[in-house]
Amino acid sequence: MSKRIEVRDLNVYYGKFKAVEDVNLTIEPRSVTAFIGPSGCGKSTFLRTINRMHEVIPGAYVEGEVLVDGNNLYGKGVDPVLVRRQVGMVFQRPNPFPTMSIADNVLAGVKLNNRRIAKSDAEALVEKSLRGANLWNEVKDRLDRPGSSLSGGQQQRLCIARAIAVEPEVILMDEPCSALDPISTLAIEDLIEELKTDYTIVIVTHNMQQASRVSDKTAFFNIAGTGMPGKLIEYDETATIFSNPAVKATEDYVSGKFG
Numbered sequence: 001m002s003k004r005i006e007v008r009d010l011n012v013y014y015g016k017f018k019a020v021e022d023v024n025l026t027i028e029p030r031s032v033t034a035f036i037g038p039s040g041c042g043k044s045t046f047l048r049t050i051n052r053m054h055e056v057i058p059g060a061y062v063e064g065e066v067l068v069d070g071n072n073l074y075g076k077g078v079d080p081v082l083v084r085r086q087v088g089m090v091f092q093r094p095n096p097f098p099t100m101s102i103a104d105n106v107l108a109g110v111k112l113n114n115r116r117i118a119k120s121d122a123e124a125l126v127e128k129s130l131r132g133a134n135l136w137n138e139v140k141d142r143l144d145r146p147g148s149s150l151s152g153g154q155q156q157r158l159c160i161a162r163a164i165a166v167e168p169e170v171i172l173m174d175e176p177c178s179a180l181d182p183i184s185t186l187a188i189e190d191l192i193e194e195l196k197t198d199y200t201i202v203i204v205t206h207n208m209q210q211a212s213r214v215s216d217k218t219a220f221f222n223i224a225g226t227g228m229p230g231k232l233i234e235y236d237e238t239a240t241i242f243s244n245p246a247v248k249a250t251e252d253y254v255s256g257k258f259g
Helices: 043-049 079-084 102-113 120-133 152-165 183-195 208-214 238-243 250-253
Strands: 006-013 015-028 032-036 060-068 089-091 170-174 199-206 217-223 230-237
Touching: 015 043, 015 217, 032 043, 032 208, 043 170, 043 183, 043 199, 043 230, 079 089, 089 152, 102 120, 102 152, 120 152, 152 170, 152 183, 183 199, 183 208, 208 238, 217 238, 217 250, 230 238, 230 250, 238 250
Parallel strands: 015 230, 032 199, 032 217, 089 170, 170 199
Antiparallel strands: 006 015, 006 060, 217 230
16 A cells, blocks of 8 residues: 655745745655654645645645655646545544544544445444554444543544544654653554554654654754745655764754754
């Protein structure tokens, strides 16, 4: 299922404001890529261009190409809804649908895509997705309870189960652990390591230790000043970024001198 992502000459705008400038990078399939950098440098904005989520904001648009296995997500006639089915998203704060049961939360994306599903198939998909998110054993006896009854870490894994239920090829995670305690964070990190055998994963994180633990490659974004566009400064193997970066600004950021 996993796919290669190629980004070519990408500029991201909110109306007249250029938020991200001239990004070029390739993300390999079955890998974890971390986006790091100070607040406001365009990491999350760029992440959302990979599944066209930024277009939800009025006036937002891009120039350039985002290719998933050679297919331009911004090509003429491409349906953004289909893109979002192919490229799943997990947000900063767990956002299960509070009035839905745990099982219905898992199936929400599938039903949203108008897929009719038999009861036995639905039950099998719920179990498969919750197992994929390392949550099944914790919730299998209370699938009819509200998703909001779970702990924060469990809710985030429920959101991951919801994302993988629609069988995407890429999973984007925007600071998925920032609202979680250390034990829940470790559970999500272990899960990311397991998921990369089947998916291409891109994660935005402010946690340098997390980036060094979970990712294969790291992209460092920075901004020259307020009102300036964010730029990709350096992109390399994670071990290189953290031990021997080519750019001094990267070294200063990962060593905690700014940001």
